[in-house]
């Protein structure tokens with residue numbers, strides 16, 4: 001029987017170790033570069049990112065938002081990534097990235113005028129969401145605009161099928177994702193077998209957190225954030241994106 005790992009941070013680490021292109025870190029799929037660009041252009045418009053802003057992008061993926069901030073004349077733009085392996089990839093492209101998780105941001109209080117956290121909270125374990133929202137509140141300057149994007153409104157079915165044998169899994173991967181993925185998984189399976197560990201797969205497709213808009217807004221309000229608006233995401237209509245504000249008097 002093949003055990004499935006739900007550890008998304010490990011999935012990010014493995015992806016970075018084998019990345020051929022920084023866009024692999026957006027974890028949307030090789031053919032989705034244009035989608036990544038459009039998603040971030042929409043986010044920049046939603047938070048009116050402009051000159052003089054101090055941007056923090058939590059879970060910044062391939063760094064598209066950091067590049068948009070640079071061309072918009074932002075004063076500073078810093079990206080956080082879950083693992084050192086991802087940080088190394090972005091730093092090689094000249095971007096300002098550091099390792100940090102959403103519930104323990106390695107940043108000073110009141111240091112950002114804009115915070116973006118897109119397609120990240122859905123992979124954060126549910127019990128860490130309140131601490132993540134408190135951290136976002138802490139790092140935001142009064143009046144900061146905050147975009148929390150791609151939160152599923154309901155539990156989602158994991159699209160990766162379950163397999164009982166290595167052979168079934170490998171042939172699925174070959175058909176669906178091609179030689180490179182097939183070979184990468186085969187190599188990791190062989191390594192685990194040689195080191196006496198049980199077979200394990202991490203497809204990176206399972207969702208840890210979802211909430212209806214009412215539930216999510218209530219959680220954000222409990223952390224001190226003020227709701228501005230929310231809408232269904234254009235590329236992922238079962239997910240919602242939200243803009244919040246940190247009250248100016250806080």
Ligand SMILES: C[S@@+](CC[C@H](N)C(=O)[O-])C[C@H]1O[C@@H](n2cnc3c(N)ncnc32)[C@H](O)[C@@H]1O
Nearest residue numbers: 012026027059060061081082101102118119120
């Ligand atoms: C699906 S990618 C999204 C990338 C980018 N925000 C986008 O929309 O294209 C998920 C990102 O979340 C980061 N991540 C994963 N777990 C995290 C956690 N617990 N806290 C903060 N970031 C996390 C990963 O490093 C990765 O950059």
